[in-house]
Amino acid sequence: MTDRWGSVGTRWLGVGLAAVLAVVTLGLAVTDRLALYINPDQTWFAVGMAVLALIGAVASFVLPLGAEGDHGHDHGHAADHAHGARAEEESAAPGRSAPHSPRPAAFSLSRAATATGGVLASAVAVAALVLPPASLSVDLAMARDTGTAPLFAGADQVLLAAADTSEFGVGDWASVFSSATSPDAYEGTHVTLTGFVTPDEGNAEALRLGRLVITHCVIDAQPASVPVVSPDWRDAVEVGGWIQVDGIVTTDASGALLIEPREISSIPEPSDPYEY
Numbered sequence: 001m002t003d004r005w006g007s008v009g010t011r012w013l014g015v016g017l018a019a020v021l022a023v024v025t026l027g028l029a030v031t032d033r034l035a036l037y038i039n040p041d042q043t044w045f046a047v048g049m050a051v052l053a054l055i056g057a058v059a060s061f062v063l064p065l066g067a068e069g070d071h072g073h074d075h076g077h078a079a080d081h082a083h084g085a086r087a088e089e090e091s092a093a094p095g096r097s098a099p100h101s102p103r104p105a106a107f108s109l110s111r112a113a114t115a116t117g118g119v120l121a122s123a124v125a126v127a128a129l130v131l132p133p134a135s136l137s138v139d140l141a142m143a144r145d146t147g148t149a150p151l152f153a154g155a156d157q158v159l160l161a162a163a164d165t166s167e168f169g170v171g172d173w174a175s176v177f178s179s180a181t182s183p184d185a186y187e188g189t190h191v192t193l194t195g196f197v198t199p200d201e202g203n204a205e206a207l208r209l210g211r212l213v214i215t216h217c218v219i220d221a222q223p224a225s226v227p228v229v230s231p232d233w234r235d236a237v238e239v240g241g242w243i244q245v246d247g248i249v250t251t252d253a254s255g256a257l258l259i260e261p262r263e264i265s266s267i268p269e270p271s272d273p274y275e276y
Contacts, residue, residue, distance in 0.1 A: 017122065019057035025050035032271075036135055038217040039276045135273040138196045138210075138240040169275045170195045170211040173249075174224035177257040186257060189249040193259075194270065197237050198225060205231040206258065209245055213275045221274070227258040242269050 028034040029047050038046055165186070168176075170193055176186060195209040210225035228245055229252075230236070237243050247261035 015057040015060045018053045022050040022054040022057065026054070035272050035274070036218075039214050041276065042216060135269065138198065165189055165191075169193070170209060170226060171213040171224040171275045173226050177226055180257060183251050183255055183257050186249050187251055190247075191249060191259060192244065192246050193226070194242070194244045194267065195225070196269075197233075197239055197241050197243055199239060200227055203227065203229075205229060207233045207237070209243070209259070211275045212273070215276070218274075224275070228261055228264070229258055230261055230264060233264070236264060237266055242267050 025034070025046055028037070029043060029050075034040075034043055034046065165172075168191070173191065173193070180186060193209055195211045198208045198210050200206040200208045206227045206229045208225040209228050210223055212221040213224050214221050228247065244265045244267050245259060245261050246263045246265075247259045249257060250260045251257055
């Protein structure tokens with residue numbers, strides 16, 4: 001019975017968890033919510049790997065329970081029998097007692113670690129299956145904010161002045177605001193941007209409009225934000241809330257770029273809260 005439960009546990013930790021995660025991935029893709037976890041450009045890869053994992057998991061159940069431990073070394077059984085026979089002869093000899101071979105402590109610790117890991121992995125898989133998907137929180141964005149622009153746009157800074165800024169998101173403008181050598185080239189540009197509200201630590205009369213920028217998946221999410229001058233913003237919106245800003249890019253007395261809003265509207269969190 002112990003061997004049978006061991007085989008069940010081995011199969012669950014292998015193909016069982018793989019099948020659960022594959023089903024979760026495919027379910028998120030079908031419902032258009034996989035973008036909450038990975039860059040949409042990587043969807044085809046994630047779905048393809050999930051399909052292969054699910055096919056492999058289903059195919060593995062053709063094997064009888066316990067076959068995972070059968071390596072096909074039949075010659076080993078004869079050696080085991082010979083060893084057992086010698087042990088019996090030695091134990092039957094006069095004046096000899098049966099050898100005592102307790103299980104080493106390392107073996108017990110190994111089994112305990114395996115069981116603990118299995119429980120934790122199972123909890124994560126089941127949570128992914130039953131809990132609704134959710135975006136990263138604004139608090140996480142604020143905790144990760146180092147005051148620098150996201151890395152994804154830095155290599156193309158030379159081309160930004162010639163680009164169509166109507167397609168720029170918060171991440172693009174954050175890169176421009178932090179590294180533009182000719183701010184006047186962008187002054188007067190009309191923008192309509194969506195993001196969450198965080199305070200501007202250096203200017204009490206401004207808020208920062210933020211988004212999380214993802215390169216591959218949520219693990220590498222980088223916060224990006226731009227300043228929006230609005231002296232009474234705390235009366236109109238709240239920190240962490242989502243807003244849409246319609247305004248003009250301008251400069252302050254020091255020549256730094258910022259956004260002067262024409263209209264600030266509170267909106268619900270968008271279905272795709274990230275930029276890529």
